[in-house]
Amino acid sequence: MSTGAKKRILREYAECQNDPLPGVKINFDEQNMTKWEILMDGPDQSVYAGGHYKLEINFPNEYPFKPPVVSFKTKIYHPNVSNDDKGSMCLGLLRPEEWKPPNKVISVLHLIRNLLIEPNPDDAIELSIANDYKTNRAEFDKTAKDWVKRYAK
Amino acid sequence: MAHDDELAQMQRLSNDYVPEDTGPLVGERQSTTELTAEYANGDPIYRTKTAALPRKYAFYRRCRGDGHCGWRAIAFSYFETLIRVADVGKLDVEQVRLKSMQNLLNAAGHSDDIVGDFAEETFGLMQELAILMTTPNSDPCEHLLRNFNDYSRSMAIVTHFKLLASAWIQAHPDDYLPFVLDYPDLKSYCEENFERAVCEIDHVGVAALSEAVVKPAGFALEVLYLDRSPGDEINHTYRAEPLAQEGFPITNPPTLRLLYRPGHYDVLYRAEDFPVVIPPQAPIQVALVGQTGRYDPGAIAAPIHDYSDLLLSIPGAKMWEAQPTYDFNLNPSPPPQVVPVSSYAPVPTPAPPPAEPIHDFVPPPHAPQVNSHPAPRHHSIQLEQPVALPVHPPPPMSLERGLPMTIERTEPFRPSAYTLEPGFGANQMHALPFQTSIFRNSHYNTAHFLNPDFQPEEWSPGAEYATSNRGRHKSASQ
Known part of the structure; x- marks a missing residue:
């Protein structure tokens, strides 16, 4: 990783610290700055309220010319998060072809938080969950809350 | 039905096709004869066009087809042209000018801190080049090439240029809005087509970049298309002319040239873009000059003299001087030591005649060819099929060079040299x-x-x- 990229990651971390998002905590290891560990609380207005989610943001060597990779380490019932051991989230600005080098990590964190509040079923990775969300919202809410209790407490 | 399936299958393959993403981000400068060779077995239109290419455009530089080739090609040749005009002051001026465009970037919503990262690399490279250009025995071109092959630096500069183009377009809505269909506004168009990490340059991008970066620097930008359109040559499809401050076009501006093949851009050069590089190439030029000087101009060697001049005017030959490391020699075998196959009883030759550069397309600098003087019939044989023989040490030319000529003259009835070779012994003919x-x-x-x-x-x-x-x-x- 180039010094420019390292400099940028450091600066972005400082920015996230100066302007913290509510319910988001970043564990930053200076020895391994390309892997951020995020602890995000389920937003209060969402079905995930009360859950604590562990995420990872990995910066590729080509950062900022390739997007960071976001994965949920805590299981979550969400149409935009893959329901497997990877827990990957890849949509919107996180897509390699849509990523813009000037984008910042803080906007990635905003995106994740907003998706917890309002999932995007039209750009889903888990089609059955998306279908659930669109057609049977009550059932979706119930399962999501159930998963919060089961995995995210 | 099968046909539809086939089409669908082909469409799918074509959609999934990812162009080869290997090789250097920006390659070494090479002769366009390589393009000719590349298409030699291809489509006839490509074949004709690439065959005509080296005459006008002697060199090109491959850019990696990773979706940034067009942006990178323009950025690279912008820097390279700055080196070529060899004006350190110009680099400073350009640095100041690009820095002043930060306002434009801010107006388009790009904050200093992020764009600064990318711009820093552009300015850093400019400063390094300026230092190298004033340092004797340094090679700014090599430095440029190396830096453009450094992924993060190359991408930072490309991103900076992309953002400049985007900001330029958003600052000049009247000029660009008519070209932008299918988008609600210029901003979303720019975000999608310029600012994304992976987006190939489109014609609006080329135009914007030439307006924002290339033209104000006093450079022209030319894009030449190599495609299947009918014609014998690649066609100019885009040219941006810089204007002087009074609004008049600048005559003969330094020109950035891009070679466009559908979906891909490379950098293209004319041979005269590199006049400076020739002088240091002592060995070959010295050999040629030495050879022409060796002959008595009035004597039989006159046509030979002409040949070597002709050689210099062949773009390929020039290029060879400029870039001795490239093996562009049309004749890939080692310089042959040619001895003619005798088609009749051998003529008693008094001594191995001196080297003559005429028969080989590109004369090997130091290995002389043993050549048959007396019989012009030999010439044709040599041209068609050189016969390689063991290497002999070059004959001591200074002593012997006069010999064959005098022998020629003392035997006026020897057949053909006078009759078959035009201009050979022209004086007598006039008589x-x-x-x-x-x-x-x-x-x-x-x-x-x-x-x-x-x-x-x-x-x-x-x-x-x-x-x-x-x-x-x-x-x-x-």
Whole structure:
């Protein structure tokens, strides 16, 4: 990783610290700055309220010319998060072809938080969950809350 | 139905096709004859066009087809042209100018701190080049190439240029809005087509970049298309001319050239873009000059002299001087030591004649060819099929070079050198009253009554003997 990229990651971390998002905590290891560990609380207005989610943001060597990779380490019932051991989230600005080098990590964190509040079923990775969300919202809410209790407490 | 399936399958393959993403981000400069070779077995239109290419555009540089080739090609040749104009002050001016465009970037919503990262690399490279250009024995071009092959630096500069183009477009909505269909506004168009990490340059991007970066620097930008459109040559499809401050076009501006093949951009050069590089190439030029100087211009070697001049005018040959490391020699085998195959009883040759550069397309600088002087028939044999023989040490030329000529002259009845090679021993030829029937019957003939210097033909024994010389010549050769 180039010094420019390292400099940028450091600066972005400082920015996230100066302007913290509510319910988001970043564990930053200076020895391994390309892997951020995020602890995000389920937003209060969402079905995930009360859950604590562990995420990872990995910066590729080509950062900022390739997007960071976001994965949920805590299981979550969400149409935009893959329901497997990877827990990957890849949509919107996180897509390699849509990523813009000037984008910042803080906007990635905003995106994740907003998706917890309002999932995007039209750009889903888990089609059955998306279908659930669109057609049977009550059932979706119930399962999501159930998963919060089961995995995210 | 099967047809539809096939089409769908092909469409799918074509959609999934990812162009080869290997090789350097920006390659070494190479001869366009390689393109000719690349398409030699291809489509006839490509074949014709690439065959004509080296005549006008001697070199090109491959850019990696990773979706940034167009942006990178323009950025690279912008820097390279800055080096080529060899004006350190210009680099400073450009640095200040690009820095002043930060306002434009801010207006388009790009904050200093993020764009600064990318711009820093552009300015850093400019400063390094400026230092190298004032340092003797340094190679700014090499530095540029190395830096453009450093992924993060190259991408930072490309991103900076992309953002500049995007900001430029958003600052000039009237000029660009008409070209932007299918998008609600310029901003979303720019975000999608310019700012994304992976987006190939489109024609609006080329135009914007040339307006924002290339033209204000006093450079022109030319895009030449190599595609299947009918024609014998690649066609100009885009040219941006810089304007001086008074609004007049600048004459002969330094020009950035791109070679466009559908979906891909490379950098293209004319041979004269690199005049500076030739002088240091001592070995080859010295050899050529030395050879031309070695011959007595008035003597039989006159055509040889012409040949070597001709060689210099072949773009390929020039390029060879400029870039001795490239093996562009059309004849890939080692410089042959050519000895003609005798088609008749060997002529007693007094000594190995000196080297002559005529017969080989590109003369090897130091290995002389053993060449048959007396019989022009040998020439044709050599051209068609050089026969390689063991290498002999070069003959001591200074001592021997006169020899073959004098021998030629002392044997006037030796067959063909005079008759078959144009200009060979031209002086003697003029002395002969050489007449065609057309000339004889025209008024240019002084024996014709319409000639102003009319002089009726008279029988003279001297003339009779002179003409009979020709007859003797013939009979001797049979």
